[in-house]
Amino acid sequence: EATPEELAFQARIDRDEKIEPKEWMPEGYRKTLIRQIGQHAHSEIVGQLPEGNWITRAPTLERKAILLAKVQDEAGHGLYLYSAAETLGVSRDELLEKLHSGEMKYSSIFNYPTLTWADMGAVGWLVDGAAIMNQVPLQRTSYGPYSRAMIRICKEESFHQRQGYHIMMKMARGTPEQKEMAQDALNRFWFPSLMMFGPSDKDSVHSEKSMAWKIKINTNDELRQRFVNETVPQAEFLGLTVPDPELAWNEEKQGYDFSEPDWAEFFDVIKGNGPCNRERLATRKDAWDEGAWFRDGLTAHAEKSAKRRAA
Ligand code: 3HC
16 A cells, blocks of 8 residues: 555656655665666676777777777766765665675676677677667656766767777778678677667566656667667668578568577576676776775875864
């Protein structure tokens, strides 16, 4: 039986009002937001690793500068999102502790290896393309700080996707070996990119509640379908083949029919058994440990300044 506060809260959500940090919210709303925003932030931070792998190996100085700018953007996205999560009463240290312990997740896609330079194209084009599909609607999410973080982040995502697609164009129109590398990258990143949108709606444990609270604006399957509809013509323009024999335009539904991703693989990856899970977490834990002296220095400085101000 809903309490009067819960009814009043839902009426605010239904009127598309933004909920701000100091206003009353159901505990479940707060918990869901901490879970989703925290994992979104973790995705941005861990997401730097696959691309970071290629900054020193970029084929030209220009490509190195572009990739460096993109990876730095992702770090900034992570910080916006950790700040949005902190407004809900959770500390960044707590969120990072839960990432390192495996209690909190990050996007499955970052557990796949980036083996060739063409992967930098496929990641920008497909992974950031999928992230845009998922983040643009989130600009309208009901929680104020999350919505505002999304508006800022979306402004930078289109550059991320365009630079990736440009790499794919150069390689698809390059030597036969380069075109083959681009096709190989598409083959390896296509289905993992579809998995980014989450399990199918029938298996999504949070969707119903998250949609009622307008934390989630569209369902997982809706966004996945939208992504396929937009991306297949882009692959055709590159002269590359989407690695799905079932892919076919369905005139009636005005969208593509396509094969389901391998959900056993998906659940295995998010359980921690993907190709790179252990390596990604180890890298993050090492970064945390190696940065301890810097955090201690900042804290000591903050305490000294506070004492001076108080004196
Ligand atoms: N990777 C890892 N875990 C996933 C996942 C994925 N791709 N998709 C779903 N899951 C997890 C959910 O977190 C949930 O587990 P939990 O209870 O431990 O959190 C479980 O699978 C069930 O899935 P649900 O569909 O019920 O969960 P949600 O309602 O939370 O939907 C979501 C999943 C669509 C990812 C949603 O959380 C969301 O929209 N999150 C915000 C967007 C986000 O995190 N995007 C990451 C993209 S990568 C990125 O942003 C970096 C970019 O710059 C490249």
